[in-house]
Amino acid sequence: MSFLFAIVKFENLHEVKRLCHWGPVIALSVIAICSTMAILDSIIWYWPLDTTGGSVNFIMLINWTVLILYNYFNAMFVGPGYIPLEWKPENSQDSVYLQFCRVCQGFKAPRSHHCRKCNRCVMKMDHHCPWINNCCGHLNHAYFTSFLLLAPLGCLHAAFIFTMTMYTQLYDRVSDTTRHACLSELCRNRCQRPISFGWSSVKIDMSAVKKMHSPIMPFSVPAFAATLFALGLALGTTIAVGMLFFIQVRPRPTQTPAESMRAVFPRRSVVVMKVIFRNKTSIEAWIEEKARDRIQYYQTGEEFVFPYDLGSWWENFKQVFTWSGVPEGDGVEWPVHEKCHQHTLTIEQLKQKADKRVRSIQYRVVEDYNGACCPIGKGLRTFLRTPCTEEPRICLTRGEVLFATRGTKWWMYGDKVLSEEQTKAGVRIRGWFPRRCVEKCLYDTANNSTTSEEKKDN
Ligand SMILES: [Zn+2]
Numbered sequence: 001m002s003f004l005f006a007i008v009k010f011e012n013l014h015e016v017k018r019l020c021h022w023g024p025v026i027a028l029s030v031i032a033i034c035s036t037m038a039i040l041d042s043i044i045w046y047w048p049l050d051t052t053g054g055s056v057n058f059i060m061l062i063n064w065t066v067l068i069l070y071n072y073f074n075a076m077f078v079g080p081g082y083i084p085l086e087w088k089p090e091n092s093q094d095s096v097y098l099q100f101c102r103v104c105q106g107f108k109a110p111r112s113h114h115c116r117k118c119n120r121c122v123m124k125m126d127h128h129c130p131w132i133n134n135c136c137g138h139l140n141h142a143y144f145t146s147f148l149l150l151a152p153l154g155c156l157h158a159a160f161i162f163t164m165t166m167y168t169q170l171y172d173r174v175s176d177t178t179r180h181a182c183l184s185e186l187c188r189n190r191c192q193r194p195i196s197f198g199w200s201s202v203k204i205d206m207s208a209v210k211k212m213h214s215p216i217m218p219f220s221v222p223a224f225a226a227t228l229f230a231l232g233l234a235l236g237t238t239i240a241v242g243m244l245f246f247i248q249v250r251p252r253p254t255q256t257p258a259e260s261m262r263a264v265f266p267r268r269s270v271v272v273m274k275v276i277f278r279n280k281t282s283i284e285a286w287i288e289e290k291a292r293d294r295i296q297y298y299q300t301g302e303e304f305v306f307p308y309d310l311g312s313w314w315e316n317f318k319q320v321f322t323w324s325g326v327p328e329g330d331g332v333e334w335p336v337h338e339k340c341h342q343h344t345l346t347i348e349q350l351k352q353k354a355d356k357r358v359r360s361i362q363y364r365v366v367e368d369y370n371g372a373c374c375p376i377g378k379g380l381r382t383f384l385r386t387p388c389t390e391e392p393r394i395c396l397t398r399g400e401v402l403f404a405t406r407g408t409k410w411w412m413y414g415d416k417v418l419s420e421e422q423t424k425a426g427v428r429i430r431g432w433f434p435r436r437c438v439e440k441c442l443y444d445t446a447n448n449s450t451t452s453e454e455k456k457d458n
């Protein structure tokens with residue numbers, strides 16, 4: 001039992017509900033299909049008990065499965081670590097450098113961000129990952145990264161097994177059909193193989209095979225189809241997860257105020273190894289990008305040094321990967337670059353927030369909208385181009401006012417301006433709506449809408 005405790009942190013098992021989501025259901029199905037098929041195919045192609053190669057192949061396969069599941073479940077159940085509710089900095093004077101989260105009723109510690117899905121402020125938040133139905137952050141960063149590294153490697157091994165199984169099975173049959181077409185009765189009996197494609201026309205090809213022993217399992221047409229399907233899954237997963245690992249989608253640098261709408265939220269890059277080796281989460285990479293943009297735009301002459309990059313790959317790596325599995329630090333205080341202090345980044349975030357307040361654009365609702373994902377009656381393109389995201393849609397009533405923070409050609413994302421009471425109660429209505437339902441306000445109200453704006457960054 002202690003062994004099991006060492007593998008899975010049982011105190012987090014109340015988190016089992018996280019499994020009830022399309023992400024874990026799909027991810028675990030893919031893992032289950034690929035590993036089961038790889039094990040079955042290994043038995044057909046490379047029987048593990050006869051040769052060293054077969055044994056090594058089989059042990060490696062089991063190893064991948066165990067390691068992938070271990071890291072996957074730990075990433076999901078250990079979670080990122082949350083900032084305690086109503087958290088305040090030890091030194092109360094430091095609170096002026098921090099943002100306040102109205103939902104958690106506490107200050108946001110450096111590097112933490114509020115996740116709407118988890119509904120908590122997450123330590124060193126990188127992103128909310130639907131595949132583990134949890135955030136990737138401080139405590140599960142190493143597990144998550146190991147999973148992203150192991151999954152493509154395991155899938156490549158499985159893909160190799162699938163290919164070899166299909167190749168050898170087909171090759172054996174084709175060559176045997178031609179070679180043994182007129183063999184003697186004796187040979188046919190000796191080499192009898194209990195496999196069949198299931199087609200009556202190809203009966204003879206099953207009667208003679210080079211190998212003397214019969215295979216453990218028949219390799220039939222359904223087995224062939226299942227192997228082909230698993231091969232597709234394995235290659236698809238390798239490409240998709242491998243891309244998360246290596247490819248960088250750089251946000252376009254924006255310099256002009258006209259582009260500020262796009263500047264608020266461009267596509268975020270998820271570059272896992274960069275995240276580890278530079279000790280910079282994808283959110284922080286984006287904050288740094290905006291810092292450069294802000295400094296260049298206002299020509300302030302400041303120099304922004306990212307505070308958490310400790311200068312060497314190895315030092316940064318050790319912050320996340322430790323032998324105990326628990327990362328360095330408490331998730332609130334962080335070692336920083338010599339030119340920086342604990343609040344370098346949070347101060348920059350506050351400046352950006354103020355800047356966003358000045359640069360954000362106000363819209364007035366001119367057409368009601370019922371909050372449907374694919375609304376009928378708002379135009380074909382609005383219907384078809386609905387944003388592919390789990391983020392909410394918000395109902396609109398004519399006359400309401402919104403602050404848009406980002407958008408596509410047909411849809412916009414923003415915050416509703418609410419009444420004083422609602423704002424005080426921490427109510428917040430934010431989501432997507434069709435662009436055609438709103439109209440840009442012609443006058444500049446940025447300065448008299450401070451209260452609603454302040455909520456936006458929580
Ligand atoms: Zn929060």
Ligand SMILES: [Zn+2]
Nearest residue numbers: 115118128135
């Ligand atoms: Zn989350």
